[in-house]
Amino acid sequence: MKVYIPDDSSACAAGADRVASAFEKIKEVEIVRTSSRGAFFLEPLVEVDTPQGRAGYSNVPPSQVPVLLKKTPEPISQMSFFTKQTRFTFANAGVTEPMSIEQHGFKALNKARGMDPQKILDEMKKANLRGRGGAAFPAGIKWQTTKDTASDLKYVVANADEGDPGTYSDRMILEGDPYRLIEGMAICAHAVGAKKGFVYVRSEYPAGITKLRNAIAHATEAGILEEDFFELKVFVGAGAYICGEETALLESLEGKRGMVRPKPPFPAIQGLWQKPTVINNVVTFATVPDVILRGGDWHASLGTEKSKGTIPLQLAGQVKNAGLVEVPFGVTLEEVIWGYGGGMPKGAKFKAVQVGGPLGSIFPKSLLKTKICFDEFIKVGGILGHGGIVVYDDDTNMVNLSRHFMEFTAEESCGKCTPCRIGSTRAKEILEVILAGQGTKEDLALLDELGETMKLGSLCALGGLAPMPVQTAIQYFGNEFQRK
Numbered sequence: 001m002k003v004y005i006p007d008d009s010s011a012c013a014a015g016a017d018r019v020a021s022a023f024e025k026i027k028e029v030e031i032v033r034t035s036s037r038g039a040f041f042l043e044p045l046v047e048v049d050t051p052q053g054r055a056g057y058s059n060v061p062p063s064q065v066p067v068l069l070k071k072t073p074e075p076i077s078q079m080s081f082f083t084k085q086t087r088f089t090f091a092n093a094g095v096t097e098p099m100s101i102e103q104h105g106f107k108a109l110n111k112a113r114g115m116d117p118q119k120i121l122d123e124m125k126k127a128n129l130r131g132r133g134g135a136a137f138p139a140g141i142k143w144q145t146t147k148d149t150a151s152d153l154k155y156v157v158a159n160a161d162e163g164d165p166g167t168y169s170d171r172m173i174l175e176g177d178p179y180r181l182i183e184g185m186a187i188c189a190h191a192v193g194a195k196k197g198f199v200y201v202r203s204e205y206p207a208g209i210t211k212l213r214n215a216i217a218h219a220t221e222a223g224i225l226e227e228d229f230f231e232l233k234v235f236v237g238a239g240a241y242i243c244g245e246e247t248a249l250l251e252s253l254e255g256k257r258g259m260v261r262p263k264p265p266f267p268a269i270q271g272l273w274q275k276p277t278v279i280n281n282v283v284t285f286a287t288v289p290d291v292i293l294r295g296g297d298w299h300a301s302l303g304t305e306k307s308k309g310t311i312p313l314q315l316a317g318q319v320k321n322a323g324l325v326e327v328p329f330g331v332t333l334e335e336v337i338w339g340y341g342g343g344m345p346k347g348a349k350f351k352a353v354q355v356g357g358p359l360g361s362i363f364p365k366s367l368l369k370t371k372i373c374f375d376e377f378i379k380v381g382g383i384l385g386h387g388g389i390v391v392y393d394d395d396t397n398m399v400n401l402s403r404h405f406m407e408f409t410a411e412e413s414c415g416k417c418t419p420c421r422i423g424s425t426r427a428k429e430i431l432e433v434i435l436a437g438q439g440t441k442e443d444l445a446l447l448d449e450l451g452e453t454m455k456l457g458s459l460c461a462l463g464g465l466a467p468m469p470v471q472t473a474i475q476y477f478g479n480e481f482q483r484k
């Protein structure tokens, strides 16, 4: 009898490895390590085959293993966390064995290699796949720019720096479906005429790095990646948030300190070592195989008018069901937090939600009906970023939270421009004064002015967006910033 146990880092943190060790003592059982489906509140989630498909036992402690299989598992198809999701990019998560080339199949790459490169670009443009790393730029247009730029060398780079606290979709692809990323990058290479590529991975993802390296080695051995077609390497970052910004990433990849470059020139024209370079987020590349297999029109049929396809949202903070939720763009924040996330844990009361990581705005209850798509978020003064959703309860001190985010910016600023380098430190100091109960109206006015200066005068979005959580916290929870 096969028993499927996840080997994803979050599942292992919840005890999946210990559960697997306990199963090793049961002779009749064949252990298959899959990755996680992303329902981290259910981990360790142990699955078995049934006539109705996979069924699972959730939150299994190792002590339960000897008697577990005598109990009736719950069909995955009936677990409410999964039933309402629309899984494409994460369809294999927790289902397949991450290292199995046979299970992955590389069907989309095979199809793409038989296609004229321009036809691939046309499908990408039809799909209107907008980048999932934060800036939401249409991938097809970026790829076309690189294709149309004449050069002896071109590169394809995947951004796996995933620095936003509370996000983990890239990690889940690296650990759970690395061939999907490789396939998306190889399709891009074929389309734009690149022969070399890099995946820039944050050092905090050791399991993802190992799996990706193994996957690249297997794909090379199998002749899928080859020198004449596309050579792919992994580059491990050194742990700076700013290295997720594409130009700082390129500097880092070139062996220099991760400092932001002014744009233009854009990387699509002059990127790595001044050569035309496509840089996309891991999820963007991982979505490409489905666009090729199902067609650009299929992708464009999902989502809203200007945000096409699905988005993997990553729920964290004060929600009952923390985990990855892949849904078409257009569902509301309320539907996600309550419908999928199960609402607040017992005894906790909703206060605010932050979408888009440390640069994302803080939204109060009155904005919960906002649709999750790029344009609606811009309208209400927010960003979707990389799809991280952190829910805060009533105990959250908004002044302290604001101070925390300014401290984050002060620490992570690359230091190139004054408004960000100095402004973030001064703003943090003002927030410390307010936190100590000694803030004045003038302090709040100064904080606002500093914020506006950072927004207008910063070279990149780290300094440009850092004031957003603070300004929206003051806008919606201003009474907490008043002098006591």
Ligand SMILES: Cc1cc2nc3c(=O)[nH]c(=O)nc-3n(C[C@H](O)[C@H](O)[C@H](O)COP(=O)(O)O)c2cc1C
Residues within 6 Å of the ligand: 130, 131, 132, 133, 134, 135, 136, 137, 159, 160, 161, 162, 163, 164, 241, 242, 243, 244, 245, 246, 247, 279, 280, 281, 282, 284, 285, 460, 461, 462
């Ligand atoms: C401060 C900062 C940090 C960023 N961090 C990341 C990151 O960790 N991962 C990512 O994909 N994009 C990140 N971005 C966005 C990248 O600059 C770039 O837009 C993205 O990699 C392009 O890929 P996409 O079009 O597929 O989203 C960051 C941007 C800024 C300003």
Ligand code: SF4
Residues within 6 Å of the ligand: 242, 260, 412, 413, 414, 415, 416, 417, 418, 420, 421, 458, 459, 460, 461, 462, 463, 464
């Ligand atoms: S805004 Fe901050 S992080 Fe961005 S270039 Fe300027 S100093 Fe560097």
